Amino acid sequence: MRGLVLPVMTLCWREVVRFRRQRSRLVGAFVQPLVFWLLLGGGLRASFRPPGTPPGTSYVEYVYPGIIAMVLLFTAIFSTISVVEDRREGFLQGVLVAPVARSSIVLGQALGGTTLAVAQGILFLVLAPAAGLSLTVGSVLSVVPVMFLVSFGLTSLGLVIAWRLDSTQGFHAIMNLILLPMWVLSGAFFPTTGVPAWLGWTMQLNPLTYGMAALRRSLYLGNPTAAGAVPGMASALGITLVFCLLAFVAAADAARRSAA
Amino acid sequence: MSGTARAVRTPVVEVDGLHHHYGSREALAGISLEISRGEIFGLLGPNGGGKTTLFKILSTLMPATRGTVRVFGHDLVREPDAIRRHLGVVFQHPSLDSKLTVMENLQHHGHLYGLRGTALQTRAEALLERLDLGERSHDRVETLSGGLRRRVELAKALVHQPDLLLLDEPSTGLDPGARRDFTNYLGQLREQDGVTVVLTTHILVEAERCDRVGILHRGKLVALGTPDDLKARLGGDVVVVQSLNPQRLQGRLRERFGCEPVLVDGSLRVERPRGHEFVREIVDAFPGEVQSVSFGKPTLEDVFIHLTGRRLWGEAANGGGPA
Numbered sequence: 001m002r003g004l005v006l007p008v009m010t011l012c013w014r015e016v017v018r019f020r021r022q023r024s025r026l027v028g029a030f031v032q033p034l035v036f037w038l039l040l041g042g043g044l045r046a047s048f049r050p051p052g053t054p055p056g057t058s059y060v061e062y063v064y065p066g067i068i069a070m071v072l073l074f075t076a077i078f079s080t081i082s083v084v085e086d087r088r089e090g091f092l093q094g095v096l097v098a099p100v101a102r103s104s105i106v107l108g109q110a111l112g113g114t115t116l117a118v119a120q121g122i123l124f125l126v127l128a129p130a131a132g133l134s135l136t137v138g139s140v141l142s143v144v145p146v147m148f149l150v151s152f153g154l155t156s157l158g159l160v161i162a163w164r165l166d167s168t169q170g171f172h173a174i175m176n177l178i179l180l181p182m183w184v185l186s187g188a189f190f191p192t193t194g195v196p197a198w199l200g201w202t203m204q205l206n207p208l209t210y211g212m213a214a215l216r217r218s219l220y221l222g223n224p225t226a227a228g229a230v231p232g233m234a235s236a237l238g239i240t241l242v243f244c245l246l247a248f249v250a251a252a253d254a255a256r257r258s259a260a
Numbered sequence: 261m262s263g264t265a266r267a268v269r270t271p272v273v274e275v276d277g278l279h280h281h282y283g284s285r286e287a288l289a290g291i292s293l294e295i296s297r298g299e300i301f302g303l304l305g306p307n308g309g310g311k312t313t314l315f316k317i318l319s320t321l322m323p324a325t326r327g328t329v330r331v332f333g334h335d336l337v338r339e340p341d342a343i344r345r346h347l348g349v350v351f352q353h354p355s356l357d358s359k360l361t362v363m364e365n366l367q368h369h370g371h372l373y374g375l376r377g378t379a380l381q382t383r384a385e386a387l388l389e390r391l392d393l394g395e396r397s398h399d400r401v402e403t404l405s406g407g408l409r410r411r412v413e414l415a416k417a418l419v420h421q422p423d424l425l426l427l428d429e430p431s432t433g434l435d436p437g438a439r440r441d442f443t444n445y446l447g448q449l450r451e452q453d454g455v456t457v458v459l460t461t462h463i464l465v466e467a468e469r470c471d472r473v474g475i476l477h478r479g480k481l482v483a484l485g486t487p488d489d490l491k492a493r494l495g496g497d498v499v500v501v502q503s504l505n506p507q508r509l510q511g512r513l514r515e516r517f518g519c520e521p522v523l524v525d526g527s528l529r530v531e532r533p534r535g536h537e538f539v540r541e542i543v544d545a546f547p548g549e550v551q552s553v554s555f556g557k558p559t560l561e562d563v564f565i566h567l568t569g570r571r572l573w574g575e576a577a578n579g580g581g582p583a
Contacts, residue, residue: 006371006372006374006376007371007372007374009371010367010368010371010372011372013368014357014360014368017359017360017364018357018359018360021359021400022359089353089354089358090351090353090354090355091355091356091357092355093321093349093351093353093355094349094351094355094356094369094416095372096320096321097319097320097321097344097347097349098344098369098372098373099341099344099345099372099373099374100372101341
């Protein structure tokens with residue numbers, strides 16, 4: 001067991017240490033969503049009242065859980081970019097010749113990215129009153145594990161891509177094609193209520209829609225109408241869990257296929 | 261040399277009929293060799309000769325297209341983890357995390373091999389002392405010079421006490437003094453810990469210090485033996501003649517002395533016993549055509565030229581090189 005846990009822990013620990021020593025990443029993953037929140041919330045609050053939510057819900061409040069998802073997404077993206085860099089700069093070769101299963105390597109990387117994402121997500125929770133949201137102990141205890149699941153899924157998905165690529169440029173292109181649209185179409189930005197049918201279908205097929213729903217349902221724990229017209233907690237959590245597993249298996253598989 | 265005589269007969273590395281293709285390009289065209297315990301074995305050859313491909317296969321990073329490799333009796337493809345445990349690898353490109361300190365890099369590496377706690381700490385500190393890195397152990401790698409980083413790479417590869425050390429162009433970026441220290445340290449490892457060392461190099465002095473050398477050219481092992489044996493296969497001394505018109509002189513030398521001068525990079529090379537006498541004969545025979553003559557004991561590069569008609573770097577020889 002020790003032979004399994006130790007490599008995973010050390011890979012995860014390294015991601016955290018590296019992050020702490022690169023200030024620009026903190027800015028990228030935290031300040032950028034904050035600016036988005038201020039601009040989107042401020043800009044759209046006058047013209048956009050989110051349908052499917054109780055009267056009086058401002059757009060600043062509506063988009064707040066979405067911005068938390070964005071924090072998780074950005075952190076996940078940054079930590080998977082570091083896999084591409086590890087390969088380019090040579091660090092990964094040293095890991096690949098060690099007697100560690102490829103799946104353990106991927107698990108360490110995924111947990112590292114997840115740890116960072118959850119830490120920043122928690123930091124963002126402090127801003128909830130600014131969104132007009134009063135958090136309870138219960139909602140915090142619920143939202144943290146949900147953030148963990150969502151981050152793990154997103155980091156694993158990023159790793160599937162990162163293990164197949166050898167340039168950060170390629171990663172940026174794919175990120176703009178896959179990861180950002182996933183966020184936009186998750187209900188983070190606008191709800192499914194009232195969108196054209198084709199768009200509604202796309203949103204229902206998007207796995208992040210369910211992560212987003214679980215985040216909303218946790219933040220509004222005990223007040224389900226305020227969470228708006230999103231999938232219920234059970235299906236949201238179930239689908240998110242399946243997504244995590246599938247993404248992780250795909251990432252481990254990509255790592256096994258990758259020749260260094 | 262001394263190591264070969266002492267080496268135990270069980271091979272640490274057995275390579276048999278190894279082929280590797282990148283698409284249609286053949287990088288390895290049937291390599292077979294055995295490396296004994298305690299040997300320092302050098303793979304010498306020009307870039308593109310197949311060294312790096314062989315290195316990647318030996319280090320378990322890449323499966324070969326065809327052929328078998330056994331390390332410590334384990335099949336490289338079927339039991340990679342059994343081999344990885346005994347393997348220390350120093351890559352040509354840096355594999356350190358520059359954001360971590362020297363000690364953190366070593367600890368991270370140790371954890372990957374299941375080492376932890378004080379045992380790991382003690383081992384890492386001892387290694388850093390031995391490699392004269394003790395004072396830098398809490399510095400981030402990004403603040404170290406290239407030479408120091410190479411030493412940290414070596415320390416990292418040794419943390420888990422490997423029995424087989426693979427080094428890809430280990431002295432890249434080292435000045436001659438540091439290179440000598442590095443080679444001496446490899447000798448110590450072999451003497452004290454019985455470590456087997458396989459290194460790739462294109463630097464002749466480094467290859468000269470190996471117990472045995474395999475010369476790789478176009479994916480084939482064109483020579484295999486101790487540096488002394490390989491050099492003894494050449495006919496005595498190597499005489500190098502510079503001339504303003506080397507082609508003409510090449511023909512004349514051939515006619516006059518019945519030898520087979522090879523034209524490499526504008527100079528003529530003749531392998532010949534009793535080189536000092538031959539030098540005088542050449543100067544006497546063609547005083548107007550010879551700019552300079554020198555002779556010396558053959559080096560491994562002479563062996564390489566003899567076998568391939570090329571220098572290790574640079575252009576192909578022309579004008580009657582042995583095929």
